[in-house]
Amino acid sequence: MIYICDNLLDYSDELYLKHLFSLPAWRREKALQYKKLEDRKRSVLAFVLLQHALREKYGITEVPEFVYNEFGKPSLSNLPIHFSLSHCKTAVACAVSDYNIGIDVENIVPYNPNVARKVCTATELKMLERSENKDVDFIKLWTIKEAISKYEGKGLSLSFCSIDTGKYVLRLDINDNKQFVMTICYGVKPNVLQEDIKINKITF
Amino acid sequence: MLDKVISIISEYQGVSKEEIHVDSHLVNDLGFTSFDVAELVGQFEEAFDIDIPDRKIRDLKTIADIVRYIEIKKSEKEQ
Numbered sequence: 001m002i003y004i005c006d007n008l009l010d011y012s013d014e015l016y017l018k019h020l021f022s023l024p025a026w027r028r029e030k031a032l033q034y035k036k037l038e039d040r041k042r043s044v045l046a047f048v049l050l051q052h053a054l055r056e057k058y059g060i061t062e063v064p065e066f067v068y069n070e071f072g073k074p075s076l077s078n079l080p081i082h083f084s085l086s087h088c089k090t091a092v093a094c095a096v097s098d099y100n101i102g103i104d105v106e107n108i109v110p111y112n113p114n115v116a117r118k119v120c121t122a123t124e125l126k127m128l129e130r131s132e133n134k135d136v137d138f139i140k141l142w143t144i145k146e147a148i149s150k151y152e153g154k155g156l157s158l159s160f161c162s163i164d165t166g167k168y169v170l171r172l173d174i175n176d177n178k179q180f181v182m183t184i185c186y187g188v189k190p191n192v193l194q195e196d197i198k199i200n201k202i203t204f
Numbered sequence: 205m206l207d208k209v210i211s212i213i214s215e216y217q218g219v220s221k222e223e224i225h226v227d228s229h230l231v232n233d234l235g236f237t238s239f240d241v242a243e244l245v246g247q248f249e250e251a252f253d254i255d256i257p258d259r260k261i262r263d264l265k266t267i268a269d270i271v272r273y274i275e276i277k278k279s280e281k282e283q
Contacts, residue, residue, distance in 0.1 A: 033233055034234075035235070036217075036219060038235070106237070114250075115239075160258060
């Protein structure tokens with residue numbers, strides 16, 4: 001199941017505080033660690049989406065504390081349930097599945113060739129050079145690599161230049177008004193459930 | 205060096221300099237996404253005239269990590 005909330009500007013301080021104080025203490029502490037209110041809101045909202053997804057799909061009402069692998073990938077202790085969370089400035093997304101899954105959302109920003117040179121292969125850079133819409137095409141490529149990296153559970157430790165994006169099954173969406181790109185990675189030859197493809201939009 | 209690093213981070217992320225400390229964590233405290241970190245690395249490369257390989261980015265978790273790494277790179281360059 002995929003859940004996305006893309007009207008963050010409508011997420012009021014009042015509702016944020018209500019959510020914040022409904023969180024388990026460990027998650028509340030993590031959210032409050034952020035310096036900026038916007039980051040705290042995104043952190044809270046990501047967890048609220050996860051709570052919603054686990055309740056709806058698995059009937060779980062209390063989310064257990066996350067455990068992290070050596071690269072920082074979170075999982076639910078003792079539960080055979082996979083999840084992935086992501087946020088950007090305008091959206092928060094959550095994927096929950098019986099199978100491993102990785103999700104990434106990123107805002108479309110002006111193309112930065114310095115970043116591209118760092119994370120793209122020579123072939124990808126050539127493609128970007130030819131592109132008439134470098135801003136979107138680079139962010140598409142970034143979210144693909146990030147979603148794969150999150151699927152693999154290796155975060156930034158996976159060299160983005162070495163990722164063979166072609167072997168993964170991916171779903172890529174550009175937001176209606178092109179504010180952001182979202183990519184979901186289902187792995188290599190995956191079991192993709194119909195419900196893992198459907199995107200549920202949550203609004204306030 | 206530390207002041208310059210903090211200034212760049214403060215400007216990029218819109219967090220006041222007073223709230224950024226040597227042990228501040230880019231992701232967990234300052235709200236950086238992976239994409240932000242990649243962009244930030246580009247700014248450090250330009251500001252300090254060094255090259256930071258993408259495999260090294262994973263180790264730059266705190267302000268102290270960044271300052272230490274830049275110092276090493278600068279001293280390597282001078283030798």
